[in-house]
Amino acid sequence: MAWNTPGAGNPLLPGYFADPTIKKFGDTYYIYSTTDGSGAGFGPSQVWSSKDLVNWTLMPMNWPDSHWIWAPDVMQAANDKYYLYYCQPCNIYCGESETPRGPWKNILGESEAVLVPDRLVTNAITLDGQTFVDDDGSVYLYWGTWGIYKGFGCGAGKLAADGKSFTETRLIPNTEATDFFEAPFVIKRNGIYYFMYSSGSCHDHTYRVQYATSKEGPLGPYTYGGCILETSADGTIHGPGHHSILQEADNYYMVYHRHDNPHSTRGFHRQVCIDRMQFNADGSIQKIVPTHEGVGALAANTVQSANLAYGKPVKASSYYDENFIPAYATDDNNGTLWRPATMGQEWIEVDLEKVQKIQTVWTQFEYGTSFYQYLIETSVDGRHWSVFADKRQNLLAGSPMVDFGKTKARFVRLTTTGGQKNGFAGALWNLKVFSGLETANPQQWLGLSADDWDGRQWNNTGGMLGGAFTLEVGSAGVQRIGGREALVLQPGSTLVYQHAVLDKSSQHTFTALTFSNSSWKAFEAEATLSAKGVITLQSGAEPLILTNLRYYNWSLEPAEQAYDAQTDLIRLPAAQKQKQGLVVSITADDFAVGDTVSYLPNHGLQGVFTTREEPAIIEEVAGRKGIRFEGKQFYQSNFPMPASMLDNAPYTLEAWIFNPELADNECVADFTSSHNELEKIMLVNGTEPRCGILNHYGWYEDVGHKEAKALADKWQHCYVSFDGRMERVYLNGQLISEKDIQLLIKPSQFVTLGRNAEGNWPFTGYLHSLKLYDYCIPFD
Numbered sequence: 001m002a003w004n005t006p007g008a009g010n011p012l013l014p015g016y017f018a019d020p021t022i023k024k025f026g027d028t029y030y031i032y033s034t035t036d037g038s039g040a041g042f043g044p045s046q047v048w049s050s051k052d053l054v055n056w057t058l059m060p061m062n063w064p065d066s067h068w069i070w071a072p073d074v075m076q077a078a079n080d081k082y083y084l085y086y087c088q089p090c091n092i093y094c095g096e097s098e099t100p101r102g103p104w105k106n107i108l109g110e111s112e113a114v115l116v117p118d119r120l121v122t123n124a125i126t127l128d129g130q131t132f133v134d135d136d137g138s139v140y141l142y143w144g145t146w147g148i149y150k151g152f153g154c155g156a157g158k159l160a161a162d163g164k165s166f167t168e169t170r171l172i173p174n175t176e177a178t179d180f181f182e183a184p185f186v187i188k189r190n191g192i193y194y195f196m197y198s199s200g201s202c203h204d205h206t207y208r209v210q211y212a213t214s215k216e217g218p219l220g221p222y223t224y225g226g227c228i229l230e231t232s233a234d235g236t237i238h239g240p241g242h243h244s245i246l247q248e249a250d251n252y253y254m255v256y257h258r259h260d261n262p263h264s265t266r267g268f269h270r271q272v273c274i275d276r277m278q279f280n281a282d283g284s285i286q287k288i289v290p291t292h293e294g295v296g297a298l299a300a301n302t303v304q305s306a307n308l309a310y311g312k313p314v315k316a317s318s319y320y321d322e323n324f325i326p327a328y329a330t331d332d333n334n335g336t337l338w339r340p341a342t343m344g345q346e347w348i349e350v351d352l353e354k355v356q357k358i359q360t361v362w363t364q365f366e367y368g369t370s371f372y373q374y375l376i377e378t379s380v381d382g383r384h385w386s387v388f389a390d391k392r393q394n395l396l397a398g399s400p401m402v403d404f405g406k407t408k409a410r411f412v413r414l415t416t417t418g419g420q421k422n423g424f425a426g427a428l429w430n431l432k433v434f435s436g437l438e439t440a441n442p443q444q445w446l447g448l449s450a451d452d453w454d455g456r457q458w459n460n461t462g463g464m465l466g467g468a469f470t471l472e473v474g475s476a477g478v479q480r481i482g483g484r485e486a487l488v489l490q491p492g493s494t495l496v497y498q499h500a501v502l503d504k505s506s507q508h509t510f511t512a513l514t515f516s517n518s519s520w521k522a523f524e525a526e527a528t529l530s531a532k533g534v535i536t537l538q539s540g541a542e543p544l545i546l547t548n549l550r551y552y553n554w555s556l557e558p559a560e561q562a563y564d565a566q567t568d569l570i571r572l573p574a575a576q577k578q579k580q581g582l583v584v585s586i587t588a589d590d591f592a593v594g595d596t597v598s599y600l601p602n603h604g605l606q607g608v609f610t611t612r613e614e615p616a617i618i619e620e621v622a623g624r625k626g627i628r629f630e631g632k633q634f635y636q637s638n639f640p641m642p643a644s645m646l647d648n649a650p651y652t653l654e655a656w657i658f659n660p661e662l663a664d665n666e667c668v669a670d671f672t673s674s675h676n677e678l679e680k681i682m683l684v685n686g687t688e689p690r691c692g693i694l695n696h697y698g699w700y701e702d703v704g705h706k707e708a709k710a711l712a713d714k715w716q717h718c719y720v721s722f723d724g725r726m727e728r729v730y731l732n733g734q735l736i737s738e739k740d741i742q743l744l745i746k747p748s749q750f751v752t753l754g755r756n757a758e759g760n761w762p763f764t765g766y767l768h769s770l771k772l773y774d775y776c777i778p779f780d
Contacts, residue, residue: 001292003236003261006311006331009294011258011271013048013056014334014364014399014429018257018270019071019183021130021244025082025100027299029053029246031255032072032084035369037269038744043069044369047101049442053274053298057441058368058399062563063095063104066112067676071183071242074100075131077139083107083163085115085129085141092116092129092143094163098559107164116143116155121169124155128242132186132218139163140218142195145182147174154184154197156219168219176222177212183242186218187252192283195222198241203267203700205231207239209256211285228277229256229288236261237273237290245277252277253295254288261335262323265739266700271335292335305436307332308358309350309412316340316348320425320725329428337366339427340416343650343724344577346426347415350433355380355410360434361388361403363414366427368399373418373574374426378409385413392417395461395571400432402441402464404501422575423648423724423743439501439553446497446510446551449569450478450485458487458495462569463551465502469495469537479545481515484568486547489539502533502551509556511564515545522565525549576643580605583642584671584751584772588625591618597627600635600753604772607639609753616754619766621658622715626766634754634762641671641748642774648743650776653720657685659765660713664688665695667761669770672748675758679746682756683718685711685765693736694720694729701741703729715768723776730779 001008016037023030031048034041045061064072068088076082084095084104091114095104106113118126127145134140144154153173157166172195174180183198193214200206208230212222229240243256254277257270274294278286309330316326317340324339329348340346358378365372373394377385389403397420412433416426447462448469453476458469474493479486489495514523523546528535537544548569556564585603595618600609616633618625645651657668665686672680678698686692687709691702705711711731719730722741729737753770754763 003292004328004331004333004336005292006333008292008333008335009054009296010273010275010292011334012255012274012294013272015058015271015366015368016260016269017048017272018268019128019242020255020257020272021071021073022246022255023074023100024246024248025076027051028100030074030100031056031272032074033272034070034072037367037742041068041070041268042744043067045069046369049101051299051302051440054296055302055440057443059101059442060397061102061104062567063102063106063111064093071128073130075133075139076100077163078137083131085131087127087129087143090118090126090145092126092141099557101560103559103563115164116141121155121157121171123149123152124171125152126155128183130183130185130244132188134188134218140186142184142186144180144184147177147180147182153177153180156184158219170219172220172222176220176224177210178224179210185244187245187247188218189279190283191215193218193222194285195220196228196243196245198243199227200239200241202239202241205235205239207231207241209241209243209254213283225284227287228285229254229290232290236292238263239267240273240290246274248298252279258290265741266698302440303434303438305434305438307432308352308356308435309431309433312353313351314348317346318342324427329431332430332432334429337427337429339366339725340425343423343425345415345417347413348428348431349411349413350431351382352410352412352433355408357435358388358407358409358412358433359404359436360438361412362400362430362432362434362438363403364400364429364431366429367424369397370420370424371395371397371572372401372416372420372426375415375417376403377413377415378407379411379413380409382411388412389466391466393459393461394466395574396444396447396464398443398464400441402438402443404437404465404499406500418574418577420572420575421647422644423650425724437501439506442554443552444550445501445553446549447569448549449571450487450547451571453478453487460497462571465499467497467499469497469535472496474539481545482518482520484513484520484547486515486545489537489544489546491539491541491543493539493544495537497535499533502529502535504529504531507553507555509552509554509561510550511561512549513547513565575647578644579775580642580644581773581775582771583645583774584770587769588618588627588767589769591625593618593620593625600627602637602639605639605642607637609635609637609751611635621766624656624658624715624768626658626768628766629754629763631762631764634752636753637751640750643747644774645671646745646747648724649745649774650724651681651720651722652771652773652775652777653681653683653718654771655683655718656768657716657718657765658714658768659685659711659716661764662687662692662708662712663764665692665761666763666765667756668753668763668767670752670756671772672745673750673752673757674746674748676744676746678742678744681743681745684761685716685763693718693731696741696743698741701727701739701743703737705731705736719779721776721778728779
């Protein structure tokens, strides 16, 4: 089976997730993973759940709340509590919860209190913690990365009864676990301990799974057993590794990540897959042949009706290239993606080939951890359209996005209109259409805070059902009461919400907070729901004060309800859709030769650049005027970068530079004031082969030029275009770099010329002109 075969079972999840740990608690499968495709595992915290191993729902978790959230693992202890282990470089943390979904709290108190510090075990770098429970109930933790050095390996230890310390530790050296790099995972079968791990580089094809065995105990010593999973011959299963094991009776399944197709820069757009693992008669593990088929459902399918869109004709407003064609949105394959050509409003249309009943539409966007805004319409004839679901104000992230209605139609059209982040196109893994009401996904159907009142209605922007409470009688408004923003229904007012899937007799949790007798308390929400799916909120002689109205289509555990009662709904704003155009534009032609320049006017959006040390002098060199920088001159803008430049926003950068002699790194312009990974757009003019031309603090995403020394003592025309996926860099009309990247640009307070924002890498040369646009202009 080819990677793009319709109906392929691998990848298992629609999206970029890595380092998967799969667990089954009760009748539910959970996959805990690193959120990938966002730089280097920068979250947010999430878990996937499924009853059948095929249809998965993304569920947010409250913790970890750190910058890095890598390689989470969850175990259920003898006390029936759940423990979540995750890592940041290079520490391991542990949280405790009453449920597999949280809410979690660090067992040591503070949110980032460290359980396993780096090098707790000598020569074991702390990362990738994984638990193993032995037959006697003893819990062991394994961890490690970069264990390839002489004398290094994997750290391991037996946890104390309280889980907060170790009673015994050991280094499992790489002389036992040959080529151990990271990602340990241990199981026990027929008296044999299997210590499995990943070797090679996670960025490329060398990443693979190997194993060693022991009959003496979980801490070893171990004997090397060989490689059991590696890159396929055709390279479409690329860099498989960092796995976990699911055991169902005597059947074993390996769940691992692999790189996406086509392979992305850096190898951090990974996807989760599953294949069967089998043993030989002597107890050795058979080499796994990784597949695109996967293993299919391991329980009754939770989706009752067929996907009407599967394999049907489809057309779209555009597509990026032949790797991202519209047909990939209807092929029920989590490894293929329709990607539109632009980051603006785009549409895709499915022809069901005959008029059919439609009640449910699933949309699986590229990034399930970010929210998208969209409109779903249906038509009988392809000319006259009716709204099926209006999510143009949606602020809820999720996968799948599930929309309900009741219509008969032949055509279904999805139009993406915006979302949480700039530069996230409305790309789709899958668009699925069902004739039945497919309500099995555990999701938040209603989520409303005071921020959702628009003066006329209370919009369900944070709930999967969308829609709004309409004001039928009286008046309402927003006030700050008791430390919270609240919606206040004046006496004699009525708000009404109706949706056909709301069912008083079906499993659900319905809560809200109300303010009375000078305090916030639980609202009797259940009493407002009728058997016909109508919610009626009425105030009597006194105002009704509400916030944090939530409705889930499943039963929350008491701990989850208690967390909701203490935690306000948070609204993240939608990305700025309005482009500003030319953001920065400076030129030496504004001045006469010989002028001493203390400020530079910006012909872009606004403002000026003001010198922070010595002013520059305008000189003429090789036929052009240039602003002369000698290492002591640098300027900062009095304006911030616009919101249209945030996240992964497209941009165009153009400059004319003259540098008599290039050092390793000389910063001409730094457009961001932040300094974390992938948060930079820095124009550099140096000889450093990795980042001497353009720096994003990304290593793999940076751009250097091997022939940079030849650029000295002549005018250089530098041109950079980024469309939200591909960044192309040209020097003097020659393409020197072309690669897919993803940026994480944060709000920036100023632009710096002549140095970077940290005050380093002084520029010694001439700048004739500099332009920055907040959209992509292909090089002509």
